[in-house]
Amino acid sequence: MATELSGADILCEALNDLGVEVVFGYPGGAVLPIYDALFKQKRIRHILVRHEQAATHAAEGYARSTGKPGVVLVTSGPGATNAITGITDALMDSIPMVVITGQVATHLIGTDAFQEADTVGLTRHCTKHNYLVKSPAKLGDTIHEAFHIATSGRPGPVVIDIPKDVQVATAPYRKPGAIQHKTYRPQVKADTKLIEAAVEMLAAAERPILYTGGGVINSGPGASMVLRELARISGAPVTSTLMGLGAFPASSGQWLGMLGMHGTYEANLAMNKADLIVCLGARFDDRVTGRLDAFAPHARKIHIDIDRSSINKTVRVELPIIGDVGRAMEDMVKLWKARQHQKVDLSSWWSQIDDWRGRKSLAYAESKSEIMPQHAIRRLWEATHAKKPIITTEVGQHQMWAAQHFDFEGPNKWLTSGGLGTMGYGLPAAIGAQIGNPNALVIDIAGEASIQMNIQEMSTATQYRLPVKVFILNNEYMGMVRQWQELTYSGRYSESYSDALPDFVKLSEAYGWKGLRIDDPATLDDGIAAMLAHDGPVMVDCRVAKLANCFPMIPSGAAHTDMILDPGQVSGEMNDEAKALV
C-alpha cells in the first residue's frame, strides 16, 4: 500500500508536481494545517500579502507577466470573501489562477460555524470552475484537474475549497498522467475550411483591419510573433484592445494605437470604414464597440476565439472560428504563403488612414506651469523604454493615459484590470510581477485615489525587498469620475474630490520606501531619474494638472464617428439614455 499523506501534504506535493514555485497568501484558522505543511518544505515559496484581495491581484500580475498560472492560498470566511474581487477580475480578463481556500471541517459545514462562508456558492459565478473537496483521496486529482482547467482553453480562475479536516486526514497521492477530462475539451485547432475562408477574405479585402485582444497575449509569446507575420504579409493595419497592448509593437508603421472609448481617432475610424475586420482573441466589449447599431457598418467580420460563447454575443459575425488564436493565425500565415497570395495593394486605404492620423488625436495642450499627466507618462516612457519595463496600472484616467502614451513593443509587459476595472489592482499586481521577474523594472502607474485601495501592500514589497516603483499621477480627484461628471452632469462633482490625502512621501518613509515628490515640469525628468536610480521600492507623488481630461473619448452610447477629440467639444449634459449606460 502506498504511503498516505495528509491533505495538506498532498496539496504541497501536487503543487510541486505542477511546477508551482510561488504561492501568494495569508494564513488563518482554516488553513493552519496547510501553513504547517508549507513550513516543513522548501520547494514552494510563500509570499505573505497584507490583504487577501492583494494576493489575488499579485497572482494575476505574476500570471500575466510570466505566462504561468498564479496561485493563491487564503483562509475560510473573510479570507475567501476578500479574494472574490481578484477572482472576478481574473475571470473577466481571462487570467489563469488557482485559489486554494480553507473551509471549516466537513461536519461543521452549514452550521454557521466561525469563519464559515459558502465559498463554492459565492464563487460559482466568478470562477471558471470551483470545487469543494470532501475527501483527501480526491484532493490530488482535483488539484491537477483545477490547474488543467485554469490554464487551458480560455484561461480563468478556479477555486478549490478544502475543509480543515480534509487537510488533516490522510490518503495516498500519486501524480496523475495527462488529463483527459470527460466533458471539458476546449477546441484548440481551428477548422481548416474556416481558415481557408478567412485567408481568402483577407486576401480579397480592400480595407482590412486586424483587431486584436488579450487572447493573443494568453496564447503565448509565439502568438505575438505570428501576429506580426500576419500583419506583414497582409499589409493590414493593426489595432488592439486594452488587454491586448504589447502583442503588436507600437513602433510599427502598421500600428494604429488602441481602439474604443479612449482609443485613437485613426483606430476607431478605420474600424468604422473597414470592409473586413479580423477579430483576433478579442470580444467586442462595449468599451470597444460604442453604439452597437453604428458599429463597423461596412465590414464583414471574422472572429477567432477559443471561447464559443464570445462569438455572436454582442456583434454578429460572418465567419466565426473557434480555436486558439495563435495556432489559427499560424495556420492562416501558412496557407497564405502556400497559396502564394501577394500583399494586396492597400495604398488608398493607408492614405485614408494617414489623413486620420493627421488629426493627432492624442495631442494635448502643453503647459510650462503645471505637469500635464500625458506628458509625465511620455517622459516616463522616454526614460525607461530601453529597459523594457513591466507596467501595471490602477483604474481611471491614469490607466487610459498610460494605455495611450506608454508604447509597448512586446507582450506580457502591460498588466491592467480591463474587464472588471478594479481600482487597487496595480500595486499588488506589480508585486506579483516583480516576484516572477526579479530583474525587471516594474512600475505601477497609479492615481492618488486608486493607490489607497491596496496601499497596505507597500509593507509586502518592503518585506521581500521588491524594488517596485509606484508613479502616482496625483490630481486630487477621482479623475475619471470627475471627467464624467463634467461631461454628463454639468460639472456637479459629487464626492469625486480626493480629500484628506496622506503625505505620500512621509507614508513611503514610514513603510521603509523612498518617497519623492515632483510638482514642477522643470524637475520632472530629474524626479524620474531619481526614482530609477534608487535600488529599492520608490513611491513618486507626481502632482499633475488637476482638471485635465482624457481624450479622445467616445461618450457612452455614441458611435465611433462621434468622438470627442478635445475639451472644446464637451457640452456638459447628456440625455437619459446616455446617462443610463456605464
Next chain:
Amino acid sequence: MHIKEEARERHTLAVIVDNEAGVLARIAGLFTARGYNIESLTVTDISEDDLISRITIVTSSSAPVMEQIIAQLERLVPVHKVIDLTALGPHVERELALVKVAGIGDHRIEALRLADVYRARVVDATTSSFVFEVTGGTEKIEKFVELMREVGLIEVARTGIVAIARGKEAA
C-alpha cells in the same frame, strides 16, 4: 426614459450533465446571473450508474440570446451536451399534474366526468375529495386545471416539462 423589451421565442432544452453536487445550482445560477428566464426546469438522473442527469429547461428569449444560452451552458465544466429540442424539430413534451378537488353533489360528479374526458386517473379519494393524476402537454394540463377551478379546486402540483425528440435516434 423607458427600458425596452425584446421579442421572445420559447425553446425546450435538454441539458446532459454530470450528476455531481452543485450542478443544478450552476445551471440555474447561470440563468439568473445572465438575466435569462426559466419557465420550467426538471432534473433527475437517467443513467444506470447514477452518474448522468438530464435537465429539461423551457426558456424564452430572442434568437441571438438563445444562441448565447446554449453556448454559455456548454461552457460549464460538468455539461456533456445541450440539445435544443425546439430547433431540432419534432419532439414530445409532457408534464404530470396532481390536482386536488373537494366538493359534494353535482360538483363532485362533474369533476369525475371532466377527469374522464381528460383521461385523468383518480389516485386518492375521500367522500368529499379527489386527487387526479393527469399527464399531457402544458396546454392540456392548464385547461384541465382551469376547469377544475369551477368544481372545487384546492391544490395543484406539477412536474414541469420533460421532453424527448421523436424518431429512433438519440438526440
